[in-house]
Amino acid sequence: MNFHAVRAIYLFEMNRAWRTLLQSIASPVISTSLYFVVFGSAIGSKMVAIDGISYGAFIIPGLVMLALLTESISNAAFGIFFPKYNGTIYELLSAPVALPEILLGYVGAAASKSIIIGLIMLATARLFVDYSIAHPFWMLGFLVLTAVTFSLFGFIIGVWADGFEKLQIVPMLIVTPLAFLGGSFYSISMLPPLWQTITLANPVVYLISGFRWSFYDVADVNVGVSLGMTVFFLLLCLALITWMFRSGYRLKQ
Amino acid sequence: MSSVISVKDVSKVYDSGFQALRGVNLDIRRGEIFALLGPNGAGKTTLISIICGIVNATAGQIHAGAFNIVSDYRRARQLIGLVPQELSTDGFESVWATVTFSRGLFGKPKNDAYLEQILRQLSLWDKKDERIMALSGGMKRRVMIAKALSHEPEILFLDEPTAGVDVELRRDMWQMVHGLRERGVTIILTTHYIEEAEEMADRIGVIRRGEIVLVEEKNRLMEKLGQKQLRLQLQQPLSELPADLGGYPLSLTDDGHELVYHYDSQSEHTGIAELFRHLEMHGIDYKDLHSTQRSLEEIFVSLVADSDQSSAAVEVEQ
Numbered sequence: 404m405n406f407h408a409v410r411a412i413y414l415f416e417m418n419r420a421w422r423t424l425l426q427s428i429a430s431p432v433i434s435t436s437l438y439f440v441v442f443g444s445a446i447g448s449k450m451v452a453i454d455g456i457s458y459g460a461f462i463i464p465g466l467v468m469l470a471l472l473t474e475s476i477s478n479a480a481f482g483i484f485f486p487k488y489n490g491t492i493y494e495l496l497s498a499p500v501a502l503p504e505i506l507l508g509y510v511g512a513a514a515s516k517s518i519i520i521g522l523i524m525l526a527t528a529r530l531f532v533d534y535s536i537a538h539p540f541w542m543l544g545f546l547v548l549t550a551v552t553f554s555l556f557g558f559i560i561g562v563w564a565d566g567f568e569k570l571q572i573v574p575m576l577i578v579t580p581l582a583f584l585g586g587s588f589y590s591i592s593m594l595p596p597l598w599q600t601i602t603l604a605n606p607v608v609y610l611i612s613g614f615r616w617s618f619y620d621v622a623d624v625n626v627g628v629s630l631g632m633t634v635f636f637l638l639l640c641l642a643l644i645t646w647m648f649r650s651g652y653r654l655k656q
Numbered sequence: 657m658s659s660v661i662s663v664k665d666v667s668k669v670y671d672s673g674f675q676a677l678r679g680v681n682l683d684i685r686r687g688e689i690f691a692l693l694g695p696n697g698a699g700k701t702t703l704i705s706i707i708c709g710i711v712n713a714t715a716g717q718i719h720a721g722a723f724n725i726v727s728d729y730r731r732a733r734q735l736i737g738l739v740p741q742e743l744s745t746d747g748f749e750s751v752w753a754t755v756t757f758s759r760g761l762f763g764k765p766k767n768d769a770y771l772e773q774i775l776r777q778l779s780l781w782d783k784k785d786e787r788i789m790a791l792s793g794g795m796k797r798r799v800m801i802a803k804a805l806s807h808e809p810e811i812l813f814l815d816e817p818t819a820g821v822d823v824e825l826r827r828d829m830w831q832m833v834h835g836l837r838e839r840g841v842t843i844i845l846t847t848h849y850i851e852e853a854e855e856m857a858d859r860i861g862v863i864r865r866g867e868i869v870l871v872e873e874k875n876r877l878m879e880k881l882g883q884k885q886l887r888l889q890l891q892q893p894l895s896e897l898p899a900d901l902g903g904y905p906l907s908l909t910d911d912g913h914e915l916v917y918h919y920d921s922q923s924e925h926t927g928i929a930e931l932f933r934h935l936e937m938h939g940i941d942y943k944d945l946h947s948t949q950r951s952l953e954e955i956f957v958s959l960v961a962d963s964d965q966s967s968a969a970v971e972v973e974q
């Protein structure tokens with residue numbers, strides 16, 4: 404294992420985040436905090452409780468998960484796309500590094516950034532909404548697992564994308580709608596039966612449900628199923644990335 | 657001298673169907689400066705990219721040091737540094753950050769003293785905290801060389817290292833390359849500036865249409881293929897050559913003030929003594945004389961042209 408390379412890639416990516424602190428960390432935290440203010444404090448106080456949880460507190464896990472997904476994807480996608488875009492990918496391809504080291508560096512950094520953002524959001528939410536965490540260990544577990552899984556997914560998008568438009572298409576047109584329709588703002592038990600069944604095809608439902616369970620001990624789907632689906636998606640991403648590197652897809656000629 | 661890079665029967669066919677390399681065999685000797693020359697699209701960059709791991713070969717085997725570049729790629733790649741043709745840099749990063757990154761990426765522990773030495777040698781030390789995007793083209797090229805040297809490679813590939821670089825910087829780079837060679841680094845360079853190869857290389861390889869046409873010591877190549885010219889500055893200008901000198905490869909230039917004689921320096925019989933006797937017989941006196949050799953550029957052009965002609969002949973026969 405080339406640990407020097409892992410460290411070099413990880414620090415390089417993290418330094419990019421510190422250098423662009425406003426864009427990388429402050430911006431997502433502030434925009435999500437607006438949801439806490441509007442839906443948590445202002446409108447939330449007029450809404451009925453869901454499963455005995457105040458609306459403001461109910462939406463916190465969903466909003467954190469929404470930010471975690473989008474940040475993980477965009478951080479990892481940009482991390483590998485940018486060297487392809489500016490041509491410096493030659494250095495990575497000619498270096499004595501294997502896929503696990505590349506992933507530990509790029510995906511590790513992307514996941515670290517989104518976990519930091521998630522934790523800052525949770526701290527910020529506390530300023531506006533009163534909430535509790537029933538299972539802190541599982542909360543952290545879901546946070547890390549989701550960040551890693553969607554950073555892997557973002558890495559795939561970064562390798563696949565051959566332009567900035569493609570880099571944005573999947574997060575904007577697929578991930579954000581799925582997160583909004585995956586129970587960020589409501590419990591899927593509030594939907595008509597047919598839509599409840601259809602919603603179960605949305606993988607984000609399992610992430611939000613599991614994460615919300617770690618906060619309030621209530622879930623739309625069994626927490627074991629949530630965990631299993633997340634791990635399944637992680638393994639799927641790993642398999643796809645392995646294929647991409649072995650075949651040289653959009654990396655090597 | 658032992659081989660530090662061994663290329664055996666390497667071919668490359670791109671997905672588009674274009675065959676960039678055709679059964680290339682090449683051995684690079686440890687510690688030499690090897691210049692790979694060839695026209696655009698000849699396969700120079702493809703060959704370098706395959707050796708460095710950026711492009712996959714379709715067939716063939718390559719060893720760097722004792723290591724196969726595919727099955728033992730870690731150890732093979734640790735030996736190699738690459739300065740690619742394109743000016744590809746992380747524009748937002750500082751010079752120091754980017755060379756530190758490169759060293760780590762190639763598996764080397766932190767060594768600030770070594771990196772400082774490299775940056776000082778390349779006149780980059782006072783720019784170490786500047787963003788790369790703020791540097792001139794020549795300085796960016798130096799940064800790329802610093803990155804390639806950051807992990808102390810034994811083999812350095814320079815793909816068109818002085819393209820778009822001013823004369824002063826080019827001279828600096830030549831000096832640096834000689835310095836690296838003195839430290840035992842093997843250097844393989846491709847260039848469009850033939851004078852660069854002439855100035856620096858120990859051996860020269862010519863590649864054309866994906867095939868190695870020639871590999872030769874530079875000096876031997878120039879001796880072997882280098883036709884010489886003997887130039888005589890005449891005391892009195894001539895309006896035309898005497899008829900019995902018509903059998904010599906002679907020409908009059910400079911309004912009859914200069915007589916140019918073409919001969920092969922490798923030939924046992926150059927004809928120079930005989931020519932002088934004939935000139936004396938005709939009372940043709942000269943005040944000065946000097947000989948010149950064909951430049952490498954002329955040799956290269958003639959090699960590629962010969963190769964073109966033979967390919968055309970084969971195509972006609974087919």
